[in-house]
Amino acid sequence: MSRGRNCFVPGCTSGNPNKNKANKERGERNPSLFKAPNDPSLLQQWQKAIPRSDKTLSSKDAVCELHFLDEDILTHYEIKLTDGTISRIERGRPLLKEGSIPRIFPNLPSYFSSNKRKRKPPCVRSEATEKVSNSKI
Ligand SMILES: [Zn+2]
Numbered sequence: 656m657s658r659g660r661n662c663f664v665p666g667c668t669s670g671n672p673n674k675n676k677a678n679k680e681r682g683e684r685n686p687s688l689f690k691a692p693n694d695p696s697l698l699q700q701w702q703k704a705i706p707r708s709d710k711t712l713s714s715k716d717a718v719c720e721l722h723f724l725d726e727d728i729l730t731h732y733e734i735k736l737t738d739g740t741i742s743r744i745e746r747g748r749p750l751l752k753e754g755s756i757p758r759i760f761p762n763l764p765s766y767f768s769s770n771k772r773k774r775k776p777p778c779v780r781s782e783a784t785e786k787v788s789n790s791k792i
Pocket residue numbers: 662663664667668669718719720721722
């Protein structure tokens with residue numbers, strides 16, 4: 656039923672095929688989408704955290720990595736070597752830490768997201784600015 660998963664967060668275009676294509680053309684990685692939790696109480700916390708009133712979040716929906724704090728996303732495997740040092744290997748696909756809740760909503764008025772972090776602004780480049788740069792050529 657849910658073909659072509661998009662990010663559930665309002666204003667976010669992650670998962671949109673056109674957006675994915677645009678990212679690819681720019682050589683940018685598409686944000687990973689994390690499936691909403693199956694655990695009903697955690698799902699409810701996600702639902703509460705995401706400022707969206709027209710639709711109820713279900714465990715079939717997905718939220719992209721742009722809405723999670725860096726420390727909530729595991730991007731590396733950590734392997735403890737026999738001599739005690741920890742070797743970090745990048746994951747092919749980021750993993751969301753268990754129990755994490757989306758907290759960052761960049762396309763909403765700033766009072767919605769108090770947790771400003773130094774992370775690349777995800778969906779800031781609008782269609783409008785693209786058109787402007789195209790017309791210059
Ligand atoms: Zn998103």
